[in-house]
Amino acid sequence: MSLNGKRILIAKPGLDGHDVGAKIIALALRDAGADVIYTGLRRSPDYIARVAVDEDVDAVGLSILSGSHKELVEETVRCLAELDAGDIHLFVGGTIPSEDHDELRHAGARGIFTAEMTIDAVVAAIEADLGA
């Protein structure tokens, strides 16, 4: 499997500046063949949704370590829907307690990745989800 031809936006919503995980995953997805765009820090959900649409991506990966994952995921889903881009797949990574996973999935996250997972497992899950 590879992610050849897939376009993925890795984004840091909110004010959280911990971007190591975001960069590790961005580099790994690129190694797996995807075209990867990274937003840099402190982006609003609205900005992220607009970039996702402008860049015509297949998936958006949000990296959140500040504890604000519920609000930020819901807001990003809403912004994507407003731009008729509800078909873009959404993933979330970061410090996400397991008791919040169901709620995030319900809100529209198709995969939730934490630091304990291997890089290969994260890439494989995204490949499987995007049908690559």
Add this chain to the structure above:
Amino acid sequence: MTDKSIAAKDDAEPPREPPTKPTTATPSGIEVPQVVTADMVADREPEMPGEYPFTRGIFPDGFRGRMWTIRQYSGFGTAEESNERYRFLLDQGQTGLSVALDLPTQCGYDPTDSIAKTEVGKVGVSLSNLAEAEILFDGIDLAGISTSFTINGTASIIYAMYCAVADKKGVPREKLTGTIQNDILKEYVARGTWIFPVRPSMRLIADTILFSYDQTPRFNAISIAGAHVRDAGCTAVEEMGYTLANGLAYIDELIRRGGDVEKFARRLSFFFYVHMDFFEEVCKFRAGRRLWAKLLTERYGVKDPKALMFRFGVVCGGSSLVGAQPDNNVVRVGTENMAAVMGGAQSIFTAAFDEAYQIPTEHSAEIAVRTQQIVAHESGIARTVDPLGGSYYVEWLTDRMEEEVMKVIDEIEAYGGVTKAVEDGWLQLKIAHRAAERKRKVDSGETVIVGQNYFRREDQKDGVAELFKLDPQASARVIEKFEKVRDSRDNDAVASSLSALEAAAAKDDENLMPYLIDCCHAYATVGEMVATLKTQWGEFEEPVRL
């Protein structure tokens, strides 16, 4: 577990046999001999603690003169809740405060700002104006306790607020002790709470250091921090190398501003992570202490021994804490705590075992404090100065680390210096690759993490038994209080203090600290002060490189 992605992980990873032998290289990649013998250790004059080059410690009497400061990083929600936690920690025998601030305060936004609203009071306390500082320090004797603030982009403002709250309480500024982190260079590289471009940020830092030398001589206006680049992926060697390189960059800026290096170098302090490789950590501190004293002597001709002393605080925990089987983190933190003591730290923060997941509960926060008390008062390791000094291995590894740290500094200088490396994103990219490398080593099992990639239980559920819950109403209360202050203050005084600040910011040689203190006294908010400075300086444009 219903998580599909976790299932994918289990498929990908058959159970592994744990290694039966130790690795032969340290995590920084220094190959270690089977045994170090006397002839392998460099010949040098016997070194003494309290004497140049301070390898064995900055004080001749070590911890006999004064125990290290037990300083737990803490703060969440509203100033009222954090004040209550501080009083709890002080009652438990903590000897210094360490204030965790929320991201809006760190990034210079008021709690009502649209980008701030989901983050108010989450990772620390919201300190948007002087009224909140008055609540936060209510009933706490500012003359009797040292307070450390993990604050960078808005460090000068929070420092001004601390001076203003002391003024209000009638505490003379010269009695204030504590630290602001105020190390912006590493924020561009890791952690990310930058606001302004590099050059005006450097100016602001020089302002605080020069001001503190006159006004708060017992307060450290900077804590040059390796901790965050370490957590972001660096090795121990790189952590020390980048930190010393940043320290040299601040010295150059202070000299450019007309500061006297003999004087201000006494006010520089440092901050590091302690990770799990015990001897590498101990030797990192011994090597750093020696190298800093040498660099200051050789490059700047500093003579005053006090100005050559490499004073530092540490965190035991950070990314070395593991989410899997989190109770084991108590042992990790205890081990790291001992390395910090052997390395001669001046202040120690032991993270709570559940910090990989959440803000510590009162229970986990108490164990973290008790860990330090057990090390301090039961283990006996603080009894004599530098008890590992003279060990063939420790002296050999100290020398090797010093060499490697110097190579890191040389590499940055060859590139064109820290400022350029940061502005170009060169250093950020290097660390991202390092982080990926570190993660791959864990994934492949080359690095052993007990309970995570080895020694897992079949039915293991990762998580903590007791959850810390932030009060969901806390952020609403912060905003309500904020609006009340904004409506009741003297807005003319606010406007005139802000316009004086703006005029001063336009002049490169004006120290901004007195202006910021005036703004704080007028109850101007952090967001207003930052917005005012942005009109003069603009914002940092992050070089996004992959």
